[in-house]
Amino acid sequence: MHSFxxxxxxxxxxxAPCFSALKAKGYEVKITLFILEEKDNARYYMYEAIKKGQLFTADSPEELLGLITMWETRGDVWRITKDEAREYDEIEEQATIYDSTR
Structure with a gap:
């Protein structure tokens, strides 16, 4: 086992720390709650970060911070390339498998 x-x-x-990090980066963060079914208390939160005409949307503050970090790193060429898709597919194929059904 590795020691990190x-x-x-x-x-x-x-x-909350990711929410605070987004605010520290100067983003206005909005949280919208969608009540899907009252009887089952099914709820969905949508998180948005807005700054200088930029809008980022995600399912969690962690994902939101990740999207913003990706955009800050890559800028307007954030979309996936064919080489990146191929590399990611190869890495995903090599994932360690834990199968609790066997």
Whole structure:
């Protein structure tokens, strides 16, 4: 097992820090709640970050921060290239498999 200096995974305790990081980056963050079925308490949150005419939308603050970081790194050429798609598909095919059904 590896020993890492930092080990962070998305969890309930990462939502607020990511929200704060977005605000520190100067984004206005909006959260919209959609109530899908009252009887089952089915709810869906949508997160938006807005700054200088830019709008980013995601299902969580963690995803929102990730999208913004991707855009800050890549700029307007953020869309996937054929080489990136191929590389990602190859890496995904090599994923470690844990099958609890067997």
């Amino acid at each position: 200096k930092v080990n962070i995974a998305t969890s309930d305790n990462t939502k």
